[in-house]
Amino acid sequence: xxxxxxxxxxxxxxxxxxxxxxxxxxxxxxxxxxxxxxxxxxxxxxxxxxxxxxxxxxxxxxxxxxxxxxxxxxxxxxxxxxxxxxxxxxxxxxxxxxxxxxxxxxxxxxxxxxxxxxxxxxxxxxxxxxxxxxxxxxxxxxxxxxxxxxxxxxxxxxxxxxxxxxxxxxxxxxxxxxxxxxxxxxxxxxxxxxxxxxxxxxxxxxxxxxxxxxxxxxxxxxxxxxxxxxxxxxxxxxxxxxxxxxxxxxxxxxxxxxxxxxxxxxxxxxxxxxxxxxxxxxxxxxxxxxxxxxxxxxxxxxxxxxxxxxxxxxxxxxxxxxxxxxxxxxxxxxxxxxxxxxxxxxxxxxxxxxxxxxxxxxxxxxxxxxxxxxxxxxxxxxxxxxxxxxxxxxxxxxxxxxxxxxxxxxxxxxxxxxxxxxxxxxxxxxxxxxxxxxxxxxxxxxxxxxxxxxxxxxxxxxxxx
Amino acid sequence: xxxxxxxxxxxxxxxxxxxxxxxxxxxxxxxxxxxxxxxxxxxxxxxxxxxxxxxxxxxxxxxxxxxxxxxxxxxxxxxxxxxxxxxxxxxxxxxx
Numbered sequence: 122x123x124x125x126x127x128x129x130x131x132x133x134x135x136x137x138x139x140x141x142x143x144x145x146x147x148x149x150x151x152x153x154x155x156x157x158x159x160x161x162x163x164x165x166x167x168x169x170x171x172x173x174x175x176x177x178x179x180x181x182x183x184x185x186x187x188x189x190x191x192x193x194x195x196x197x198x199x200x201x202x203x204x205x206x207x208x209x210x211x212x213x214x215x216x217x218x219x220x221x222x223x224x225x226x227x228x229x230x231x232x233x234x235x236x237x238x239x240x241x242x243x244x245x246x247x248x249x250x251x252x253x254x255x256x257x258x259x260x261x262x263x264x265x266x267x268x269x270x271x272x273x274x275x276x277x278x279x280x281x282x283x284x285x286x287x288x289x290x291x292x293x294x295x296x297x298x299x300x301x302x303x304x305x306x307x308x309x310x311x312x313x314x315x316x317x318x319x320x321x322x323x324x325x326x327x328x329x330x331x332x333x334x335x336x337x338x339x340x341x342x343x344x345x346x347x348x349x350x351x352x353x354x355x356x357x358x359x360x361x362x363x364x365x366x367x368x369x370x371x372x373x374x375x376x377x378x379x380x381x382x383x384x385x386x387x388x389x390x391x392x393x394x395x396x397x398x399x400x401x402x403x404x405x406x407x408x409x410x411x412x413x414x415x416x417x418x419x420x421x422x423x424x425x426x427x428x429x430x431x432x433x434x435x436x437x438x439x440x441x442x443x444x445x446x447x448x449x450x451x452x453x454x455x456x457x458x459x460x461x462x463x464x465x466x467x468x469x470x471x472x473x474x475x476x477x478x479x480x481x482x483x484x485x486x487x488x489x490x491x492x493x494x495x496x497x498x499x500x501x502x503x504x505x506x507x508x509x510x511x512x513x514x515x516x517x518x519x520x521x522x523x524x525x526x527x528x529x530x531x532x533x534x535x536x537x538x539x540x541x542x543x544x545x546x547x548x549x550x551x552x553x554x555x556x557x558x559x560x561x562x563x564x565x566x567x568x569x570x571x572x573x574x575x576x577x578x579x580x581x582x583x584x585x586x
Numbered sequence: 587x588x589x590x591x592x593x594x595x596x597x598x599x600x601x602x603x604x605x606x607x608x609x610x611x612x613x614x615x616x617x618x619x620x621x622x623x624x625x626x627x628x629x630x631x632x633x634x635x636x637x638x639x640x641x642x643x644x645x646x647x648x649x650x651x652x653x654x655x656x657x658x659x660x661x662x663x664x665x666x667x668x669x670x671x672x673x674x675x676x677x678x679x680x681x682x
């Protein structure tokens with residue numbers, strides 16, 4: 122029996138090259154774990170039983186001495202918002218039930234080219250709207266570390282799959298913390314890439330100016346390995362960036378300055394989060410980093426800005442689900458009635474709430490006060506970060522304001538309470554900069570295109586080589 | 587501040603048929619959320635000029651090199667709720 126618990130991409134790659142186990146054996150071990158654990162954890166919505174065939178192809182190529190990709194034989198889970206050709210992709214929504222993807226997302230195409238073995242589609246909050254996984258139309262996902270708790274969200278199933286040894290790594294998507302927050306809740310590494318670093322082609326659009334496909338890893342090196350494969354310019358995404366990523370900057374710890382914002386909104390934080398964060402500042406100093414107080418004066422507006430721009434863009438993006446071209450269809454008296462009924466029955470409560478909120482903030486009479494003002498505050502936040510990055514190489518803050526919470530607790534209360542889950546993670550999406558979450562609950566943020574700085578600090582912090 | 591009528595209108599604009607029983611609950615929640623996000627109005631944005639907002643540029647490629655006709659039609663049509671000869675079939679829009 123394979124020891125999946127301590128397995129990383131780096132180790133698996135080495136072991137498969139040495140012939141200690143095959144891609145087929147590795148894939149089979151994960152599929153067996155899925156079979157055993159998924160009924161309780163509900164991490165996967167669809168499992169690809171034919172993943173074994175893909176793994177065999179990798180083994181054959183390896184045997185023949187053919188050159189294989191950097192993720193050859195690595196079993197990976199894909200969030201149900203990313204297109205995988207020929208598979209049902211629903212965004213964990215009833216409105217897309219039965220929708221079969223007609224093409225591969227660019228990130229998926231790149232994973233295939235690198236030899237990764239796709240295991241299945243993972244559960245998530247409906248259309249990635251949520252911070253607990255509880256908004257899925259197909260039931261909540263449980264946290265493998267404590268099944269009474271949520272795994273976080275919206276990439277709930279991807280996080281649970283990796284933490285529950287049901288995949289070696291996974292893709293999630295990030296709009297306001299949807300990979301970093303579940304990574305923190307499941308003791309994993311979660312990377313939110315620079316806006317435009319990874320093509321959004323084939324990602325169900327939630328908030329197009331925030332969205333990024335984002336990897337989970339059990340280690341920083343694993344998240345880095347997946348990022349290295351999926352990053353890069355794509356003509357099929359107009360916001361995709363050209364550029365080369367420095368995957369290692371060769372700078373030593375004592376050459377980097379880490380900024381600590383003096384104006385973090387800590388009022389609603391669990392006292393353990395604050396104590397932990399203070400300890401982490403000390404650890405980083407002990408490791409040789411210089412820390413410096415910085416100011417991000419508009420951080421307090423992050424959640425209000427986020428919950429104006431997101432519903433505004435979502436209300437436009439989700440207009441396409443009309444019940445005619447893909448997914449579910451509810452028949453009405455006429456065409457308009459078809460739309461009304463399909464959307465009324467197809468969308469869950471949170472999705473309807475956000476679409477109507479978005480319609481409100483964009484409507485005549487309120488546009489200037491909400492959407493336009495939020496866009497201007499977003500600009501102020503960008504300026505705050507740019508100013509801070511003139512004096513520091515990275516910024517740290519907690520990832521979440523508290524530990525994983527119990528299923529059914531926050532979702533019962535006001536929606537705002539769940540929105541506040543994004544308080545430390547939304548800023549990176551608003552500003553477009555990369556950020557990484559490493560256990561326990563440390564978030565590191567770097568300037569645009571400087572994922573290398575994140576990897577360096579995160580590895581030093583975790584003692585990874 | 588938000589009336590049920592306004593709410594019904596917003597839902598109509600978004601083409602969502604809201605169950606009547608949910609409108610009252612939604613009204614309370616939206617009022618709370620709108621009050622909360624309204625915080626942005628307190629920010630002093632006088633320093634942000636029009637020019638700071640994203641510039642527009644053409645991101646589309648020039649037309650050319652089309653794929654062969656019908657290459658993707660079958661897969662795409664398979665997702666339609668109703669189709670006829672490779673086209674999406676919808677209900678009549680103009681009524682007599």
